[in-house]
Structure formats: C-alpha cells, structure tokens
Amino acid sequence: xxxxxxxxxxxxxxxxxxxxxxxxxxxxxxxxxxxxxxxxxxxxxxxxxxxxxxxxxxxxxxxxxxxxxxxxxxxxxxxxxxxxxxxxxxxxxxxxxxxxxxxxxxxxxxxxxxxxxxxxxxxxxxxxxxxxxxxxxxxxxxxxxxxxxxxxxxxxxxxxxxxxxxxxxxxxxxxxxxxxxxxxxxxxxxxxxxxxxxxxxxxxxxxxxxxxxxxxxxxxxxxxxxxxxxxxxxxxxxxxxxxxxxxxxxxxxxxxxxxxxxxxxxxxxxxxxxxxxxxxxxx
Numbered sequence: 001x002x003x004x005x006x007x008x009x010x011x012x013x014x015x016x017x018x019x020x021x022x023x024x025x026x027x028x029x030x031x032x033x034x035x036x037x038x039x040x041x042x043x044x045x046x047x048x049x050x051x052x053x054x055x056x057x058x059x060x061x062x063x064x065x066x067x068x069x070x071x072x073x074x075x076x077x078x079x080x081x082x083x084x085x086x087x088x089x090x091x092x093x094x095x096x097x098x099x100x101x102x103x104x105x106x107x108x109x110x111x112x113x114x115x116x117x118x119x120x121x122x123x124x125x126x127x128x129x130x131x132x133x134x135x136x137x138x139x140x141x142x143x144x145x146x147x148x149x150x151x152x153x154x155x156x157x158x159x160x161x162x163x164x165x166x167x168x169x170x171x172x173x174x175x176x177x178x179x180x181x182x183x184x185x186x187x188x189x190x191x192x193x194x195x196x197x198x199x200x201x202x203x204x205x206x207x208x209x210x211x212x213x214x215x216x217x218x219x220x221x222x223x224x225x226x227x228x229x230x231x232x233x234x235x236x237x238x239x240x241x242x243x244x245x246x247x248x249x250x251x252x253x254x255x256x257x258x259x260x261x262x263x264x265x266x267x268x269x270x271x272x273x274x275x276x277x278x279x280x281x282x283x
Contacts, residue, residue: 030213
C-alpha cells in the first residue's frame with residue numbers, strides 16, 4: 001500500500017505531535033508508512049482539500065464535511081497561548097481599532113479575531129490583505145497586526161525593539177480573549193484525514209501512530225526544548241513554559257465543544273461557511 005501523504009506544520013507548537021516521526025527509534029518504521037511534508041498551516045489545508053495530501057495538521061477553520069478529525073490530538077490552549085498575538089499601536093481600546101494587518105499563516109486566527117471584534121466587541125474593523133509576518137511593516141499600514149506561530153513568539157521576545165521603532169503597543173493574546181469570553185479552550189488545529197485514503201486497518205493504525213507520537217513528544221519535551229533552542233531565538237525557559245503551560249495537546253470533550261462553538265460563531269458573522277456537524281474518523 002502506498003505511503004500516506006502527510007501535510008504538517010514546521011512550527012514549534014506541533015513538535016510534540018510529530019516527535020516519533022522525527023526521532024529514532026520510531027521514525028524509521030513510520031517512514032515506511034508515511035511521507036511527511038512540512039508547510040504553512042493554510043497550505044496544509046489546501047493540500048489536503050486538493051488531494052495532494054491524505055492527512056493534514058490543519059486549522060479548524062479549514063474543516064469540511066468531507067474531512068474526518070482523527071481523535072486524540074490537537075493544538076489548543078486552556079488560557080494564554082502566546083503564539084497568537086494582536087499587536088495594537090498605542091494604548092487605544094480594542095473598540096477603537098479600525099484596520100488590522102494579518103499574516104499569511106492561518107484562516108483560524110483570522111476568524112478568531114473577527115469573532116472577537118464582531119461578536120464580542122460589536123466592532124467591525126477592516127482586515128487588510130495578508131502580508132508577510134513583519135510586525136513593524138504591518139503596523140506602519142494598520143492600527144493593529146495579527147501574528148501567529150513562531151513569528152508571534154519572536155515578536156514578543158523582540159517587543160522592545162519593535163516598540164522602539166513604532167512606539168508603545170498593546171499586546172493582546174487572542175486565545176486569552178477567547179477563553180475569557182467563552183470559558184472554552186482555544187483550539188487551533190487538529191489532524192484531519194480524507195477517509196477514502198484509508199482502509200479500516202490503516203485507520204486504526206493511523207490513530208495509534210498519532211497518539212503514540214503525541215505521548216512520546218509530551219514525555220520528551222525537554223529534548224524538544226534543547227533542539228528548538230538552536231532553531232529559534234527564544235530562551236529555553238520560554239520554550240519550556242510554552243510547551244508545558246501554553247499548549248494543550250489532548251483533544252478532549254471541551255476542545256470538541258470549542259470547535260463546534262467556534263465554527264457556529266464564525267458562520268454567524270460570515271467569516272467561515274457553516275459546518276453543521278463535525279466528522280470523526282472511526283477506528
């Protein structure tokens with residue numbers, strides 16, 4: 001049987017989910033069953049929906065009725081996440097933000113921010129077309145800049161340099177805003193699969209492989225800290241706190257409820273198409 005094509009994200013936050021795919025002794029065996037390609041979150045979804053991938057770690061905004069969520073794993077947060085930041089020039093209230101520059105990484109981040117303004121704050125700022133994740137350039141064109149993933153983490157570490165160039169800013173954690181308003185987890189991404197690419201046997205094995213990789217990654221977070229200290233300009237203590245405290249990796253009932261509520265809210269404001277029911281892979 002051909003190897004299952006996987007679209008994955010080369011950011012820090014999914015590193016525990018992919019641990020066995022990248023580390024001995026499991027990596028060699030998994031390579032006989034899976035072909036992993038790393039790309040941006042939005043491209044993961046595009047590849048999966050276009051049939052260029054069979055499995056993808058995709059933003060929940062990209063879920064459709066044709067895709068099935070693989071139970072067990074997620075990228076979520078129970079309060080502050082750090083890696084989705086709305087940077088607002090000056091000390092203006094969020095209600096006074098009129099223009100927002102967005103990066104190119106994720107539809108979910110954009111939809112969460114649209115829900116924050118339209119549903120929770122009764123405001124409707126203009127979202128500019130996506131641009132590269134450069135906070136200084138973004139904030140020269142807009143009142144606020146939305147960054148996710150590693151660029152957001154790096155921006156926090158370099159906030160004094162950024163503010164030295166453009167002036168004082170207010171830093172808003174979008175996940176914290178979501179959890180404060182909804183009392184639900186903030187969920188970014190899940191493993192989703194095209195069910196027709198699997199047999200019943202391979203579906204069971206896929207679920208087992210992904211869960212085992214997650215569990216191994218959570219058990220080896222110190223190894224991930226050491227590896228990523230050489231890959232990203234963030235202190236080891238910040239990486240450690242991020243992997244232990246900011247990111248939640250288990251797709252539990254609260255996370256599922258959060259996905260359902262997010263999709264309903266996003267549809268109600270026209271940010272995303274309706275998704276009447278989540279589909280899960282049967283194993």
